[in-house]
Amino acid sequence: MDIRRRGILKAGGGTGVLALATAAGLLRPGEAFAQQWNKAAFETKSVADTLKALGSSGSTESAQIQITAPDIAENGAVVPLTIESGIARTQTIAILIEKNPNTLSANFEIPEGTDPFVTTRVKMAETSNIYAVVRADGKYFHAVKEIKVTLGGCGG
């Protein structure tokens, strides 16, 4: 039995076996990247449209979401941001930059066991409000912080 299996592996080659596994439903295509890229959401140009594209029908402002970032960013090309949610069962954290050409910057999926906390660096075209949008238990919450930009980071 085992010898036959070897034979099949050799004959099929790596991709063939993978294709078979896919066909048999053992592996879903793109499983390594659990989800697709939400093109519609990343093309939105306002906070309201982004929220809709992310599946929210409305969001409540929450003091339990903390945005840690400089009040004034000298270089809009690199603005460090830390977002931390104190809301139970936080599932996703999205970063929206109101006055950028495209509002949505990033959407992080937080599985159970991972802290509802993330730090990254974003580009800002100009002084703008930053929205941190948290989905927790299917509901949406947000916090806002204004960051002043002295030198925009999108025009290059």
Next chain:
Amino acid sequence: MADPMRIRANMAGDKVEVRVLMSHEMETGQRKEPSGAVVPAHFIQNVTVTHAGKTVLSAQWGTSISKNPFMHFRFKGGKPGEKVTISWVDNKGERRTDEVVIGGG
């Protein structure tokens, strides 16, 4: 092929603290060459972090993540000596996977 990511994963109490610096242009598609030609967008769209066969963080990114993206987060359930694997895919289908062994506190 893009340069390797620089990843650090260390225990902080009962959690694993992960810091990663990726090497990527993160071109927005808004920028123009001096000739006036638009530089096409080239940016990371999906990032997945796994530990022991489980996804511990995944992200979708737009063009406004800074060049050479940085990310910092924490997850529970890792031990020193185990591996953390990080993968990204960009809008041109280029991809890169790197892993790191979790260090002590």
